[in-house]
Amino acid sequence: MQKPTPNHWLLYCRPGFEQDCAQEALRQARQQRPVLAEQTAILADSGYVVVTLNDQSLSWRDLIFARQLIRLHHTIAALPDRDRLTPILAAIADIPGSFDTLWLEAPDTNEGKLLASFTRRFQPLLETALREQGKLQDNSQEAVRPEPVEGPTRTKKLPRLHLFFPDKSSALIGTSDPHNSADAIMGIVRQSMPPEAPSRSTMKLAEAIEVFMDRSEQTRLLRQGMTAVDLGAAPGGWTWQLIKRGIRVTAVDNGPMKGALVNHPLVQHLKQDGFKYAPRKAVDWLVCDMVEKPSRVATLIGEWFAAGLCKHAIFNLKLPMKQRLVALDSALGNIRKRLDEEGINYRMMAKQLYHDREEVTVFLTKTKG
Ligand SMILES: C[S@@+](CC[C@H](N)C(=O)[O-])C[C@H]1O[C@@H](n2cnc3c(N)ncnc32)[C@H](O)[C@@H]1O
Structure with a gap:
């Protein structure tokens, strides 16, 4: 039997979560087939990992810690200072097909931020050269094109081309499938802080809505x-x-609400324990950001769905310092078990969002049969 050619995958993650990100990706691959050429390149606090697999594929939606999922084609370890363009173009020419967009990216670290002006200057040079070679689509007409149709009839998009610079002298060149990756540069769906919002946490829910x-x-x-x-x-x-979307909210917390939310006509504030509160009538949404053990929050979410108290939920699971994946598996597994026992059909997706620190955000929604 022919030995499969190893595939390298580049995954971006929150700095400090590289082990979790790699461990989770390898586990997903192992569920398909043994990972024969198991090798991972992990640099602590780098904000990315490179995972080597055989012919397994990875699913971005099912990975919690991966912000972005990229098939890695080339690594250039020593880019010359005077001419970075030539070796990069040669490497790209070697990748079959053409690309929808070019994203120049750097790690989400302090060192990575210093590369922003370099990538900004380099981008137009590279784009022009790639368009001349027919490797990059001319998206200048994009605005007048009709929106692609969502669902089964949606059009197949060309891959994106990623150039990731861990530093100025090395480049990782890869491609992402727009149907199996984050549609955001660096895998970060950025949010701005609305001046009227009472806390920065507002960006977490805004991001969750966009991502999920x-x-x-x-x-x-x-x-x-x-x-x-x-x-x-x-x-x-x-x-x-x-409330910004016209939804009526019962806000449960012993602490005070702030600003315009005090006495807002769409808000009822109840100073109660969130683990004991239950609405008299079922609601559409449950959202939960209580700082608690993930197992306790998971049990609560399972109870709300089992009792038919809500149809959709977005909640945070705070991560322990160690064995994060184990704690997450157990919490998410408990919710699945409970919903399965109740015969509830659902879709659940969990991600460590950009605005999440030592936590992940989960979206859970009931689906029809
Ligand atoms: C991270 S803050 C929530 C921030 C909020 N989501 C926002 O956007 O402004 C966590 C809140 O959970 C509340 N909390 C913790 N345990 C609770 C409980 N058992 N019942 C109700 N609230 C609780 C705390 O009082 C605190 O206000």
């Missing part, structure tokens, strides 16, 4: 007139995201 739901789902699932419960609501950043 496409436009049509956002319109369908977050509608004016819906109802929600926000557990651990104070000072009100998550509640603010919901």
Whole structure:
């Protein structure tokens, strides 16, 4: 039997979570077939990992710690100072096909931030050269093109080309499948802080909505007139995201709500324990940002769905210092078990978002049969 050619994958993650990111990717690959050529390159606090597999594929949606998923084609270890363009173009010429977009990226670290002006200057040079060679689509007409149709009839998009610079003298060159990756440079769906929002946590929920739901789902699932419960609501950043969409919120927290949320007509603030509170009538949404053990939050979420108290939820699971993947597996496994026992159909997705620190965010929604 022919030996499969090893495939290298480049994954971006939050700095400090490289082990978790690699461990999770290898585990996903092992579920398909043994990882014969298991090798991972992990540099602590670098914000990325390179994983070597055989012919296994990886699914970005099912990876919690990976911000981005890239098939790595070339690594250039010593880029000459005077002419970085020539070796990079030669390496790209070797990759078959052409590309939809070119993203120049650097790690999400302090050192990586210093490379921003370099990548900004380099981008137009490289784009022009690649367009001349027919390797890069001319997207200048993009604005007048119709939106691709979502769902089974959606058009197959060309891959993106990524040039990742761990530093100025090395480059990792890869491609991402737009249907199996984050649609955001560096895998970061950036949010700006709305000046009226009462806390920076508001950006976490805003990002979760963008990452977990496409436009049509956002319109369908977050509608004016819906109802929600926000557990651990104070000072009100998550509640603010919901009322901004016309959703009526019961905000449960012993702490005070802030600013415009005090006496807001769409907000009812209850100073109660979030683990004991239950609404009298079922609501559309449960959101939960209480700082608690993941196992306890998972049990609570399972109970709400089992009792039919909500249809959709976004919640945070705070991570322990060690054995993070074990704690997550156990918490998410408990929720799955409970929902399966109740015969509930659902979709669940968990990600460590850009605005998440020692935590991950989970989206859970009931689906039809
Ligand atoms: C990270 S903060 C929430 C921030 C909020 N999501 C926002 O956007 O402004 C966590 C909150 O959970 C609350 N909390 C912790 N345990 C709780 C419990 N058992 N019941 C209700 N609230 C709780 C805390 O009082 C705190 O206000």
